Amino acid sequence: MPELPEVETYRRIFERHALGKTVAGVSVRDAGVLDGVTPRALAAAVRGRRVREVTRHGKIVFADLSPGPALVLRFGMTGDLVPFEDGAVPRFARVLFRFAEGGGLAFTDMRKFGSIGLAPSSQAYLGERGVGPDALRAGAQAFVARAAARRAPIKAVLLDQALLAGVGNLYADEALFQAGVHPSTSAARLGPAGLRRLHAAVRRVLARAVANEAVWERLPSSWLLPVRESGPCPHCGGRLRRLRIGGRTSVFCPERQRRGR
DNA sequence: AGGTATGTTAATTG
């Protein structure tokens, strides 16, 4: 379940179980999730190294092994990090990390859209891939300027990781809902003021979700997220509508989020 | 049985 708030909880899990520890071994159970490394090369690069720092940028977790490369963890649609003790390997485990001090972490991923790779550093990786600023740290200015130049539906623009890294389909819908913006509105049409308000909503939504460790049951009942599948609009009680935008499903309240084209 | 799914990205179209 990985968007920025979920991935931040993964970062904390990795930190709790690996920070300061030495990697004793890496076991690749499905090489299909490796990105640009062979199982052998991954093990060679990581084994014997200490985890110095665990960071997150958007939906990506980096484990800094310096001196040495950074481990790059991406979770796709169904990735997760699950602590395990030997013997009890979690379901859908694709890669296992074991630590010299004891314990292990499993990278699980049912659909295998996630990946594990290596990079000289997190900065190098982000630069090469063109990942934009982290959605929780970025100021509004750059986002407003770049989004204003786009005519695509604002929903699609919010999902563009080059503009703002970390926003995914569900939290994008939540931010649009709270800002009262129709998902198919052209980004440019919102104007600087509208984009600024939307950016504030994105940050507020993500920060609140992180504070609640991305547990939906703890989110405010005024939010769209908990009732996204089933319920009526928590504000007006009306029926929620869904649209296909940029290949993803958008859920919104037609009453609260008026069409703006 | 068929449609859908929290993400990326190559390929295609405009």
Add this chain to the structure above:
DNA sequence: GCAATTAACATACC
């Protein structure tokens, strides 16, 4: 050449 859109990836579940 760039912005926008769509298909494809692999797998489980309702």
